[in-house]
Every structure is written in structure tokens, then in C-alpha cells.
Amino acid sequence: MAIPITKRQKEVLDFIKKFIKKKKYPPTLEEICVGLKLSAVSTVHQHIEALAEKGYLKKVGNNARAIDINEPEAMVRVPLLGTIAAGEPIEAVQQKEFIAVPKTKLPVNGEIYALRVIGNSMIDENINEGDVVLIKHQSTADNGQKIVALIDNHEATLKKFYKSRGLVRLEPANKNYKPIIIQKDQELSIQGIVLDVIKSGGEIKENPTLFNDEIEKDDNLPINKIICGDALHHLQKLPDQSIDLIIADPPYNLSKGNHIHFNNNGLKGFGGEWNKVMENWDNLPLVDYFKFTAKWLKEVKRILKPTGSIWVFGTYHNTGIINLIFQTLGIEIINEVVWYKRNAFPNLAGRRFTASHETLLWGHAGEKRKYYFDYKQSKEFHDPSDLLKSQGKQMRTVWDIPNNKESREIEFGKHPTQKPLSVCKRIISLCSKPDDIVLSPFAGAGSECLAAKELGRKYIGIELDEKYVDIANKRLKYSKNQQPLFN
Numbered sequence: 001m002a003i004p005i006t007k008r009q010k011e012v013l014d015f016i017k018k019f020i021k022k023k024k025y026p027p028t029l030e031e032i033c034v035g036l037k038l039s040a041v042s043t044v045h046q047h048i049e050a051l052a053e054k055g056y057l058k059k060v061g062n063n064a065r066a067i068d069i070n071e072p073e074a075m076v077r078v079p080l081l082g083t084i085a086a087g088e089p090i091e092a093v094q095q096k097e098f099i100a101v102p103k104t105k106l107p108v109n110g111e112i113y114a115l116r117v118i119g120n121s122m123i124d125e126n127i128n129e130g131d132v133v134l135i136k137h138q139s140t141a142d143n144g145q146k147i148v149a150l151i152d153n154h155e156a157t158l159k160k161f162y163k164s165r166g167l168v169r170l171e172p173a174n175k176n177y178k179p180i181i182i183q184k185d186q187e188l189s190i191q192g193i194v195l196d197v198i199k200s201g202g203e204i205k206e207n208p209t210l211f212n213d214e215i216e217k218d219d220n221l222p223i224n225k226i227i228c229g230d231a232l233h234h235l236q237k238l239p240d241q242s243i244d245l246i247i248a249d250p251p252y253n254l255s256k257g258n259h260i261h262f263n264n265n266g267l268k269g270f271g272g273e274w275n276k277v278m279e280n281w282d283n284l285p286l287v288d289y290f291k292f293t294a295k296w297l298k299e300v301k302r303i304l305k306p307t308g309s310i311w312v313f314g315t316y317h318n319t320g321i322i323n324l325i326f327q328t329l330g331i332e333i334i335n336e337v338v339w340y341k342r343n344a345f346p347n348l349a350g351r352r353f354t355a356s357h358e359t360l361l362w363g364h365a366g367e368k369r370k371y372y373f374d375y376k377q378s379k380e381f382h383d384p385s386d387l388l389k390s391q392g393k394q395m396r397t398v399w400d401i402p403n404n405k406e407s408r409e410i411e412f413g414k415h416p417t418q419k420p421l422s423v424c425k426r427i428i429s430l431c432s433k434p435d436d437i438v439l440s441p442f443a444g445a446g447s448e449c450l451a452a453k454e455l456g457r458k459y460i461g462i463e464l465d466e467k468y469v470d471i472a473n474k475r476l477k478y479s480k481n482q483q484p485l486f487n
């Protein structure tokens with residue numbers, strides 16, 4: 001199986017093949033440019049570079065016709081079974097998609113699969129978040145081999161295997177993590193050993209199978225669906241200028257030190273309500289978080305209609321990064337809204353103020369500020385629970401909305417950072433029209449999608465974690481179509 005190429009790259013390749021067949025020598029960049037009616041030689045150059053990188057073309061010499069057709073390296077299809085935690089164990093994986101891997105990277109025999117790494121407990125072995133590990137399925141391992149371990153039949157983790165005097169130790173490659181010692185009453189099964197690592201790299205282009213421009217755009221929008229998968233991947237599939245409103249509630253990157261686990265009873269000293277979140281999806285090194293944010297916001301800019309806009313939830317942990325990337329990408333900030341949570345969880349340690357707000361950045365990427373905003377409705381808007389908004393007066397940038405969830409909002413399960421429907425509905429009702437498409441790229445338990453549905457909008461959700469997809473789907477399935485603005 002060949003590495004996929006974009007439609008345009010295929011056109012360039014076909015042109016070169018035909019040209020060589022006819023003339024017996026390769027075309028110059030200018031000839032390709034003219035032949036394909038492209039506007040710039042630099043664009044042709046980029047396609048040639050990409051085709052060379054993917055093994056379809058090779059450079060021969062330094063003259064103007066220094067390209068030739070190359071038979072691409074033989075590739076094989078390997079199932080990408082999902083994600084694996086190089087950190088705390090996570091739920092066992094399930095098959096989702098396939099990736100193309102050079103045949104030379106694989107052994108002649110054996111069952112091979114791939115997993116994408118989450119977490120940073122293996123960084124000293126140069127296995128980082130976003131990398132893909134190729135695994136050979138086998139149930140035994142030698143000391144020091146990197147394995148996929150399944151603990152108690154449901155938690156999978158990537159670690160180095162050591163067995164001594166009957167005791168199994170799963171060793172991280174990061175001094176900030178402790179080894180996992182398999183206790184006598186625990187069951188360990190080895191699911192395979194790591195054969196190789198496909199680096200994700202920092203740039204979108206560096207990982208052809210996951211984050212590349214070769215992901216073909218899908219003209220059929222997944223309307224009224226929650227996609228289970230990575231937002232970085234699925235955003236790339238959406239066509240240009242296809243979405244009316246995006247409400248992004250991304251990871252805030254505040255779950256530092258994911259070796260600590262505590263629940264609601266153990267909140268002491270952690271300052272704010274949100275500090276109880278301790279999730280792997282919410283714990284990236286700062287530079288990675290920056291890159292991750294820049295990548296998805298770049299796609300956001302591309303897919304928003306000129307009349308569309310984007311809202312991003314945040315706290316001081318990430319809002320500065322979002323703000324900077326908005327400005328860097330040319331997403332104009334329309335407002336910064338403070339969502340005041342009157343009923344915020346008290347600060348128990350007494351070492352800081354009670355954190356009682358979140359920040360929302362509202363931006364647009366179109367020209368001439370064509371973004372949709374129902375000013376009239378915003379003025380007439382009246383929610384009896386908002387003590388800062390009077391009907392008939394302009395809506396201000398501080399919204400007084402209690403962080404309560406009604407019982408119907410949590411009847412199918414909770415999400416640790418679930419947003420109340422009332423916040424989502426305020427945004428949707430003021431920034432979109434009925435039948436518009438609302439996208440929630442980090443859908444969690446689906447609050448934004450449900451709010452969209454209940455207000456007569458279409459929705460698209462993307463969520464990495466199957467258990468939240470499940471909650472979101474149940475909420476959406478059992479909701480009524482049209483519901484009032486206030487719950």
C-alpha cells in the first residue's frame with residue numbers, strides 16, 4: 001500500500017509521468033506550472049518536495065530537470081488500535097483505523113499492530129506523546145524490553161518489563177514516574193513488545209499518517225454525529241469554510257503530575273474547583289501544548305465560514321496561549337468574556353483567592369467582520385439567574401451563570417469539566433442561526449452539541465475518549481429537539 005497523496009500531488013505526479021513518457025526527459029517546474037495552470041512555481045516546488053518525501057519522486061542532479069519517477073517503498077497496512085498511555089494505565093484499546101508502515105520496518109512473521117502514545121513516562125526512551133509505536137504481538141518479554149502491559153484485564157500501559165524473583169516491575173523511562181509493581185492479586189498479561197517508534201515530530205507535515213495534508217477533505221460533513229477520535233486528525237478532514245460556529249472546550253493543560261490521583265474527597269490545598277481534574281488528556285508539556293493548540297486553531301481558521309466565529313473556554317492556565325495563537329494566526333479577538341461562577345468551590349487551603357471564573361475568548365477569522373452576532377437578542381436577553389444582566393440593556397462581558405448542572409445534564413454520567421447547558425446555549429443563540437452547523441472539537445460529554453440540538457442547530461462533535469462519546473450520544477439520543485434557552 002502506498003503512502004496516500006493529495007489530489008493536487010497526484011495531478012502533479014501524473015503530469016510528470018505523462019511528460020516523461022512522451023518526451024523521454026522530465027519537465028521543469030515552469031513546464032509543470034504551465035501544464036497544470038498553476039499560479040506559482042513555488043507551489044509546484046512544494047508538491048515536488050512532498051512527492052519526493054513520500055518516495056514517489058527522486059532528485060537526480062541539480063539542473064532544471066532534476067527529477068525522476070521513483071517507485072515508492074513497499075508499504076504495509078498496520079491496524080492502529082488506539083492510544084496507549086505512557087503514563088498512568090488507561091482503558092484497554094480498541095481498533096479504530098489503519099496506518100501505512102514501510103515493509104522494511106516490520107519482521108517477516110508475526111502479528112503487528114500500532115498504538116499512538118499518550119503521556120510522557122517513556123520520554124527517556126525517545127517515545128513521546130503523539131508518537132506511534134509498532135508492536136509485535138507476543139505474550140512473553142525479556143527484561144528491559146518495552147512492552148504493552150495489560151493489568152487486571154482492562155488497563156493498558158507502555159512500560160519497560162523487568163522480572164526478578166517472581167516479581168514483575170513495569171518501569172517508566174522518566175524519573176518523574178514511579179515503577180508499577182504488579183501485586184500478587186493483580187493479573188498482568190503482555191500484549192506485545194515495541195518494535196519501532198514512528199515519530200510524530202513537531203510539525204504537522206512530519207507524520208504522514210496522522211497529521212498530514214494528505215488527509216483528504218471529506219465533502220460530506222458528519223452532521224449530527226459525535227466522532228470518536230483525535231480532533232487534530234478529524235478537523236483536517238472538514239472542508240474549508242464549512243462551519244458556522246465553533247465552541248471549543250479544549251484541555252486546559254492543568255493536570256500537572258499525572259502520577260497523582262485524587263478524587264473529590266482529596267481536594268485539600270489544590271486551590272480551585274478545576275484542580276480536581278487529573279487526566280492524561282489534560283497534561284502535556286508546555287511546548288507540546290502550544291504546538292497542539294496552534295495546530296487545531298490553524299484548522300479552525302480554515303474551516304470557519306467568513307460569517308462564522310469561534311469561542312474557546314479557558315482558565316489562566318491556557319488562556320494566554322490561546323490568546324497569543326489567535327493573534328499569531330490572525331483570528332481577531334471580538335471579546336474576552338468572563339464567566340463568573342457565583343457558586344464556585346471554596347478554596348480550602350486559604351492560600352489564595354477562590355477561583356470563581358473562567359475566561360472565554362470569542363474570535364473570528366473572516367474579513368470585514370462579517371461574523372454573525374444577534375445584537376438585538378443580546379440586548380433583550382434575560383436570564384433571571386444572571387444578576388448582572390438587565391433586559392433591554394447591552395450585554396456585558398461578565399456573565400453571571402452558576403456552574404450548576406441539572407439532574408438531566410448528568411443522568412448518563414459526568415465529565416470532570418462538563419459545561420452547563422446554559423453557558424453553551426447563550427453562545428449558540430447569540431452567535432448562530434437555526435440550522436447552522438455548530439462544531440465542538442473537544443466534545444467531552446457533549447454539552448455544546450446537546451445545546452446546539454436543543455436550539456435547532458446542527459452539530460458535529462469530536463472526542464478522543466470513548467466513554468465520553470458514549471455519554472454524549474446517550475444525552476443526544478434522549479434529548480428533545482427543541483428546548484427553551486434556559487433550563
Ligand SMILES: C[S@@+](CC[C@H](N)C(=O)[O-])C[C@H]1O[C@@H](n2cnc3c(N)ncnc32)[C@H](O)[C@@H]1O
Nearest residue numbers: 230231249281418419442444445446447463464
Ligand atoms: C474540557 S473537556 C470538554 C468537556 C465538554 N465541554 C463537556 O461539557 O462535556 C475536553 C475534552 O477533550 C477531550 N480531548 C482531549 N484531547 C483531545 C483530542 N486531541 N481530540 C479530541 N478530544 C480530545 C478530552 O477527552 C475531554 O473529554
